[in-house]
Structures are given as structure tokens and as C-alpha cells.
Amino acid sequence: MSLSQCQAWDDLGSNFFSLSNSLWALIPLEAWRRGLRVQLQPHARYSISDGRKTLHFRQTRLAGAEQDAIAKICDDKQATKDLLVQSNVPTPRGRYFSPPFDRRVILEYAEEIGFPVCLKPNSWAKAKGVFPKVSDATTFQRLLDHLIDELGCPELLVEEHIPGSNVRVFVAGDRVIAASSMSPANVSGDGKSNIQELIDNKNVARKVNPHLGGCKIVVDEEVHETLATLGLDLKSVVQAGETVFLRKSANISKGGDSTDVTDELSPTIAKMAIDTIRGVQGLQHGGVDVLTLSPTDKSAVAMVNEINPSAGLGPHVYPGSGKSINVPVSIVDHYFPDSMPLENSSNWYFALSHLLRLFTSETAINITVAPMPIIQNISWRTVRLMVGEKQQAEARRLLISQIPKLGVHGHVTRYQKDHFDVCLAGTGKSVEEALEIVNRLGHRVKPVTKKAFRVSPGFRAL
Secondary structure (H helix, E strand, O other): OOHHHOOOOOOOOEOOEOOOOOHHHHHHHHHHOOOOEEEEEOOOEEEEEOOOOEEEEEOOEEOOHHHHHHHHHHHOHHHHHHHHHHOOOOOOOEEEEOOOOOHHHHHHHHHHHOOOEEEEEOOOOOOOOOEEEEOOHHHHHHHHHHHHHHOOOOOEEEEEOOOOEEEEEEEEOOEEEEEEEEEOOEEEOOOOOEHHHHHHHHHHHHOOOOOHHHOOOOOOHHHHHHHHHOOOOOOOEOOOOOEEEOOOOOOHHHOOEEEEOOOOOOHHHHHHHHHHHHOOOOOOEEEEEEEEOOOOOOOOOEEEEEEEOOOOOHHHHOOOEOOOOOHHHHHHHHHOOOOOOOOOHHHEOOOHHHHHHHHHOOOOOOEEOOOOOOOOOOEEEEEEEEOOHHHHHHHHHHHHHHHHHHOOEEEEEEEEOOEEEEEEEEOHHHHHHHHHHHHHOOOOEEEEEOOOOOEOOOEEEO
16 A cells, blocks of 8 residues: 555544544444443443343454353464364365474474465464464574564464465355455555655554554564565665565554455455354354455455454454445444434444543443433534633533533533633524523633534533
8 A cells, every 4th residue: 555545534433432442332332323222341341232132242242151152262273274174164274283392393294285384373363473474494493483482372373375465354144244455564665765764654644544543564573574585674765656565464553554345355255254154153243364366356266364253343444445334333233133323323422431431440340321312403503612711610610510401412622722612412492592601601602613513412521
């Protein structure tokens, strides 16, 4: 992905619904906006109920004894491979090794299946310790020693290398709802800038994307080694239009890129992903990682690498390029097909940030989220209030204490040093009464807009 291809997206969160590390919260938010009952618990656990059935979740997956057992199996790469073989789903040939490690036997197996091979831990996540394309026996031995002696890997896998890219396919039931092609961290040359400058520029460009912005390309030993194999270093100037890959594994958290391919995904890979989820008894939705040369060519070789019941939403909701797919909507649709979004619900948020702080402080262990307000013919109003520094605390106190009594929702936030924006949402009559309170403060009030804004039940200072 070149600098110009890093796609900007509006942050789906807000000041009171921070999504920095909580994209999973988009699922209970979607349920809440449909009038479903939502309960939150610590450690990204929550439940959703329509009064007839209640489902428990942890992050993006279902929770409970059966679902926890499924997640444990899928965390174990060898156990996953066994499941895939039983379901006749293509998966890379490989072998599991555990202590005491016989390094000679491990090397012999790598030579048997033929280089290049993939060497990786059996149960670690986020590409930690994964070496996807080990080209020769000398390099394999060095990386094997590093994995065992320095990283302390308890179990490992040696697999045949499947050329191409990694495609994350998100499945719910019998339907592919999103697919994203992942590529390793890379830079595209302009004929003038060196690689370090291109990395710095790309990290700046990624900030416009709420998901990629927090996943910078960090120059580490792996980057130096990858460049060295190409005869390059950080001072090398890359020709215009040429792409240089800085890592071998496609991991978003390490600066990788994501491209939406949902509409172009080949029917072969789509069926493979659906069959994979169907082959895990009790699993109804999740991510399937497919290795392939082309996610769009139905004749291209493709193999399933991993199953992730807790697949992240970032690559689909905030892709680096392509269209955004609202996966949370499809998940709630799958489990609660009769539910529908309430009127004006896209502007409403519950106060996630505040509720999570209650868990962090151990003030609460289970919180039922108050229902979303239903207001017919809702009126939206934002006005700008000028308040001197000495009067600001009292003005905020009056607003926060008086406006909620009218059934008006919204917030007051600082615009400039002595100026505050007061955002009001409610019935036309109640908003007008709230404006009277604002005007009675005796300071200059200026209308700003009647457009809708992001709002949480109640009235607060931000």
C-alpha cells in the first residue's frame, strides 16, 4: 500500500465511547441501538438479550463452556490442523514438535517437506515467533535455536510454505460477511526518499485511519534482516513505484496493511471459509485465515492456515484500502434476525468509557446498560456559550444539574478558552426549555447548528 492509498475513516467512537482498544464494543453497541438488553462485565465480556434468549460474548466471540473450549482448540495450531483435515479443508502440510526438542529430527523434517518452510510456535498469537519463509537449512537452524533458546517457545510447528498473501475471511453462519487481504509492512518508493523517510511518512499517513494509526511500522531487528536479504538498508533510496516489503509476515499490529476484497473474493475461498466454520461443532461465526496467491482467482491454490473465533474487527471496519464492512451489524443480524435499529439510533452511544472505568476501579462487576432513549421527532441544537474563567465551573454545574431534569440529553464541551459548545437533544419543547436555562446564565449565546451529533443518554461535561 503506497502513501496515497492509506484510506481515512471517521472514528466510529466518541469522547464517551472510546474504541482505542475496544472495537469489540461495536457489537453490544449495535445490539443496544436495536433495543436489545445489554449487560457488561469486566475483561470485554458482555451479554445480549431479546427477552427470549440471552447470548454471552467475550470480545467478538460467543462465550460459555462450549465456546471457551472451541477457542482453546483454535489457539492450538496443531489441534486446528487436525480439525481442518477431518473436515477435508485444505491446510498446509506440517508437523508438531514438543519438548524435549530433538533439533536434528526437526531439521530433517524441514528438509523432507522441502524449503522454503514456515517455522512457528504452536499457540502464540499476533505472529510472535513466526518465520513464514525460511529458505535454507542454515537459516532454519539459526531461527530454530532462536525460537527455543531465546524466545522460550514451548511447542512448535514446521509447515510447508504456501506462497501468496493472507486473507482474513469473516463468516457468520453460511455467509461470508467480510474479507480482507493482509500484506506485510511495506513502503513504496518515490525515487527520492530513503527507506527510513518512507517509513516515517507512511506512519504519518496511517494516522488518518483509526485502526492502522495505532499500528506503526517500527524498525526492529526483523526489518533490518529483511532489508539485508534484499541488499538494502534504511538509507537506501527506492525507485518510484517500487514496493519494498519490510517483514515476511502479514501482521497489522506490526505495520501491515489491509485491503477489503469482500466483493471480489473467489467463490472457492468463500466456500472454503464457510466449510471451515461449519466443520467446528458449535462455532457459528469467526475469522478464517486463508493463504493464497490470489483471493479473487477461483483457480488459485488456497489453504486454510488458522481459525480465529475472536477475530478482530479492525481490518474490516477500517481497511487500509477498499470499502468498510460493518461486521457488528451482520453478527447481531445473525443471532437476532428479528431485531431492527431504532429511529435515529446511529447517533446514540452508551457511555462505554465511564462504564469500563467502573470495572477498572472494581466499583462494579456487572452493569446493565440503560436503554437507548426513544424520542419522537427529536430536535437537535448546538449553541456556543461565552463564559468568563471565574464563572465556568458554576455555569457547568448549573447546566449539568438542570438540563437532565427536562429529559434533554447532550453535553457541554470547551470550544476555546472562554467559549463552550452546548449540545442538546430532546423533544422540541424540552430543548427550547433547556435553551432558556442556557440563556439565563447571562452570557452571550450564539446558535451553531441544528444538525444531529453523537450523543449519550444524560447530560455531561466533556
